[in-house]
Amino acid sequence: MRVLMVEDDPSDVRLLEEHLLKGRSVAEVFKLVHADRLAPALESLAKTVFDAVLLDLSLPDSQGIEALGRLRAASPGVPIVVLTSIYDEAVGLQVLHAGAQDYLVKKEMTTSLLRRALRYAIERKRAEVELRRSEIFLESIVENIPHTIFVKDAKELRYLRFNRAGEELLGHARNELIGKSDYELFPKDEADFFTRTDREVLRNCKVLDIPEEPVLTKGKGLRCVHTKKIPILDENDQPLYLLGISEDVTERQRAENQLQRSFELQRTLSQRLDVVREEERTRIARELHDELGVRMTCMKLDLARLQSMMRESLFPREKMEEKICSMIGEVDATIAEVQRLASELRPGVLDDLGLVAAIEWQCQDFERRSGIRCLCEASFDQIQINPSRATAAFRICQEALTNVARHAKATFVRVLVKESDGHVLIEIQDNGQGIPADKLNHASSLGLLGMQERSMAVGARLEIAGWPEKGTTVTLRLPCEDLQGEHRPSGASTEGQVR
DSSP: OEEEEEOOOHHHHHHHHHHHHTTOBTTBOOEEEEESSHHHHHHHHHHSOOSEEEEESEETTEETHHHHHHHHHHOTTSOEEEEESSOOHHHHHHHHHTTOSEEEEGGGOOHHHHHHHHHHHHHHHHHHHHHHHHHHHHHHHHHHSSSEEEEEETTTOOEEEEOHHHHHHHTOOHHHHTTOOGGGTSOHHHHHHHHHHHHHHHHHTSOEEEEEEEEEOSSSOEEEEEEEEEEEEOTTSOEEEEEEEEEEOHHHHHHHHHHHHHHHHHHHHHHHHHHHHHHHHHHHHHHIIIIIIHHHHHHHHHHHHHHHHHHSSSOOHHHHHHHHHHHHHHHHHHHHHHHHHHHHHSOHHHHHTOHHHHHHHHHHHHHHHHOOEEEEEESEEEEEOOHHHHHHHHHHHHHHHHHIIIIIOOSEEEEEEEEETTEEEEEEEEOSSOOOGGGTTOTTOHHHHHHHHHHHHTTOEEEEEEETTTEEEEEEEEEOSEEEEEEOOTTOEEOSSOO
């Protein structure tokens, strides 16, 4: 064991050497280094590693607690045993509070006492170092854990400890929180709830889990936290402290609510699609029966009449030609009706001529049916885009125009198709009454929900904005492989004519 003796009295030095070096055993060997003043002692500490220091407080170049403080500052990990000529209990307590491991009176010192004091001082110092390392380790965990950790005293429920996450959550510096009660930091109803649950934990000495706990913070507003409160007990199982661990679950709760709402909207949309599908089948069946069925029946009657006229020996040629012309007219009307039904189900122009031509045809058909002026402006002739994206864009445009006809009370619609940052931008803008903000995400707005679902399914982005009495704008951005054909002059448009 390497020991530094800081002693200016030669007789005391000999006495210490006699206590530590005589009768030494193999298991306990002391190597002593002597310094008669504080300055050389500090130099020795800087050059050599010592296991302990024996310090006389009365030195020529230093007196009292000053020498102890400077030695501890120079080598804080080395235990110091203070030696004094006269016993003074007040001085003894003072040096122990200043960091000394022991306090020995030279006249009362024996070999066993001195050796034991050194051994114990070293072991205590080692335990202190290990304890401090453990504290630093735990401090690092507590400070860097992402959840709020706080400690209250069990008697007055005042905060004794807060970690960094707690400061960030509440928006207060630590010194503004320590020593405060809940009633000094939170509204009364929240403070009442916190205090009631704290008392319950301390009374029952059991952990309490609170899944949802509202907390009004300074910078983030009202937050929802999941808190676990744990009683810290003494050796007699009496509560000393209350430990709290809180996780801010506000964003997770919002995400779960949004996910649940999405599931409900998808379920509603699926049910609505089933209804719409059946309504569409019913409409097509009715039109096939009422339009095509009637026309085909008329043609059958005309053919039967024509057949009976041919059996007669004499029949007017003019009447036969008139009947044939009538039948040709019925056939033409039937063909037109079939074409109309087919185009309503899926316009052939989308497959034959592409998305831009299909949107132009759609605008012209919308103007013809609704009587609302519709202007289509396209900056290019053709888009190289996969069929699923083309179909989705066409149906979204169709639904947007349908909403204009049903709800907007507009007199003019402008449809813009252009290139924007490597994407195709389709914008449908009307001058109607404007969609209310509360309708944009309402569960009953199934048409808008269907448009959103279609856009997300093909990797597109849909934005809908409305202004009271100024109209609504629907903007669709979808990625495309390439833009083909000649770019049209700026402002080129189609209106009121079939492409």
